[in-house]
Amino acid sequence: AATEETSKPARDLLAGFVKYTSIRGKYEIMFPTKPTEKISDPEPPVSYQVSSSIDPKRGYTAGHSDFAEVRDAAKDLTEQAKKNALETACGGLAKKMNGTNERRKAVTVEGNEGCEVEFYTKEFGVMRARNFWVGMRSINLITMGVTAVESEAFFASFKTMK
DSSP: OOOHHHHHHHHHHHTTOEEEEETTTTEEEEESSOOEEEEEEOSSSEEEEEEEEEETTEEEEEEEEEOGGGHHHHTSOOHHHHHHHHHHHHHHHHHHTTOEEEEEEEEEETTEEEEEEEEEETTTEEEEEEEEEETTEEEEEEEESSOHHHHHHHHHTOEEOO
């Protein structure tokens, strides 16, 4: 949970953001500008990505991969498989982006366990990612080149929909 010290600036920051609703992902999140959507992988599990850039080096991304479509083939994802996927997501991003000074921690989002990773890249500066599962849906939230307060405001604006 955010401290009162970071909560007020985060609330003030979100005042200028726009709400994005993902009908497929069943979530809402706030972006600094109207985001663009794309299907990043059309094969099951289908993956969607939504991005909003402030400039070429600073931006926000939310994405999800829906594993419900492959549930019958997978006979459900075990909790261990989900934990392994989180480790791959948090550990793999820094490596993929040639990140340094990596820091990871466990997080809980609306009662769902996940991980958060922060690292430095030459191209974007500090990148932060929060990954977690909501049922059979893997959620990934990423910020690049923005402050810790801006990242936390973005992450905290995520809400699942029924």
